[in-house]
Amino acid sequence: MASSLDGLKLEQRHGKARVRVARVWRSKEAGRHYIVEWSVSISLLSDCLPAYVAGDNSDIVATDTMKNTVYAKAKECTEQLSVEDFAILLAKHFTSFYKQVTSAIVNIVEKPWERVHIDGQPHEHGFKLGSEKHTVEAIVKKSGGLELTSGIEGLSVLKTTKSGFEGFIRDKYTALPETRERILATEVTASWRYSYDYVSSIPKKPLYFMEQYMDVKKVLANTFFGPPTSGVYSPSVQSTLYDMARAVLSRFPDISAIRLKMPNLHFLPVNLSSKDNVIVKFDDDVYLPTDEPHGSIEATLCRFWAKM
Ligand SMILES: O=c1[nH]c(=O)c2[nH]c(=O)[nH]c2[nH]1
Numbered sequence: 001m002a003s004s005l006d007g008l009k010l011e012q013r014h015g016k017a018r019v020r021v022a023r024v025w026r027s028k029e030a031g032r033h034y035i036v037e038w039s040v041s042i043s044l045l046s047d048c049l050p051a052y053v054a055g056d057n058s059d060i061v062a063t064d065t066m067k068n069t070v071y072a073k074a075k076e077c078t079e080q081l082s083v084e085d086f087a088i089l090l091a092k093h094f095t096s097f098y099k100q101v102t103s104a105i106v107n108i109v110e111k112p113w114e115r116v117h118i119d120g121q122p123h124e125h126g127f128k129l130g131s132e133k134h135t136v137e138a139i140v141k142k143s144g145g146l147e148l149t150s151g152i153e154g155l156s157v158l159k160t161t162k163s164g165f166e167g168f169i170r171d172k173y174t175a176l177p178e179t180r181e182r183i184l185a186t187e188v189t190a191s192w193r194y195s196y197d198y199v200s201s202i203p204k205k206p207l208y209f210m211e212q213y214m215d216v217k218k219v220l221a222n223t224f225f226g227p228p229t230s231g232v233y234s235p236s237v238q239s240t241l242y243d244m245a246r247a248v249l250s251r252f253p254d255i256s257a258i259r260l261k262m263p264n265l266h267f268l269p270v271n272l273s274s275k276d277n278v279i280v281k282f283d284d285d286v287y288l289p290t291d292e293p294h295g296s297i298e299a300t301l302c303r304f305w306a307k308m
Contacts, residue, residue: 001045015043016063019070025080033125034080037111042066045103059100083110084136084209091140092199103141110134134213144199151191157224158185162231183267184234192258193308223247237264237297245301257302264295
């Protein structure tokens with residue numbers, strides 16, 4: 001929210017960060033329970049200039065009220081819903097309920113609680129924590145305008161072969177040997193923009209975005225690994241990242257852009273020798289895993305007309 005003051009410009013927003021909430025749904029007929037755990041951050045663009053320049057809080061939505069709203073809205077959601085739908089519902093509340101609020105930005109990180117299986121049977125009310133997290137950002141304007149971005153954080157993947165790096169620039173500082181045999185490991189951070197521009201245009205199908213999330217994750221992983229027996233050769237992290245981004249845009253028509261961050265987590269060959277003998281000679285077997293320093297490779301791929 002920008003306002004001008006005697007030749008100065010004030011840009012301001014306020015909100016509540018990291019409101020933690022868990023919601024359980026208990027299905028009546030079967031004894032099955034569902035749980036989500038969310039960390040919700042809200043940021044409001046609102047007309048509340050007097051609070052900044054005159055100590056007058058009469059146009060302020062208290063951040064404590066924002067926090068309470070998270071719990072109240074979670075309570076009101078009597079049917080299970082996706083984290084995307086909850087983010088949009090919250091953001092829509094703030095822009096429609098308060099005349100001062102022109103735009104609401106809601107970010108949520110969902111913890112990956114997964115149903116456990118006991119002797120191959122899904123447990124009715126037992127869950128264990130998985131690894132990668134589902135993220136969402138919903139920006140809703142008073143007009144109903146929407147920017148919806150979903151993502152994955154912390155998807156750690158590794159393959160022990162079918163990766164190499166050759167043909168790069170060599171100069172007096174280059175020590176890295178060329179190779180067609182190395183470990184490829186990364187922790188993928190992905191975010192993708194949906195093409196729905198209005199709250200009213202999002203799919204009405206319950207849990208639609210939850211299914212999309214699972215499917216995008218599958219496409220990213222399948223493209224990284226390739227088929228189970230043959231795999232797929234990766235000439236660089238850059239090339240694999242591009243293939244992953246392409247695969248998502250080609251399979252999901254309602255995704256208009258995707259950003260991928262894929263740090264190259266190096267597994268260094270171990271060669272050890274003393275003055276008189278070789279202790280360990282590397283034969284594609286013993287590695288020193290490192291995460292510092294790491295290569296940092298990121299890119300955004302979008303349809304010609306789209307923005308991220
Ligand atoms: O896949 C890679 N991309 C690079 O840009 C790079 N740079 C490097 O040293 N190793 C690698 N590997």
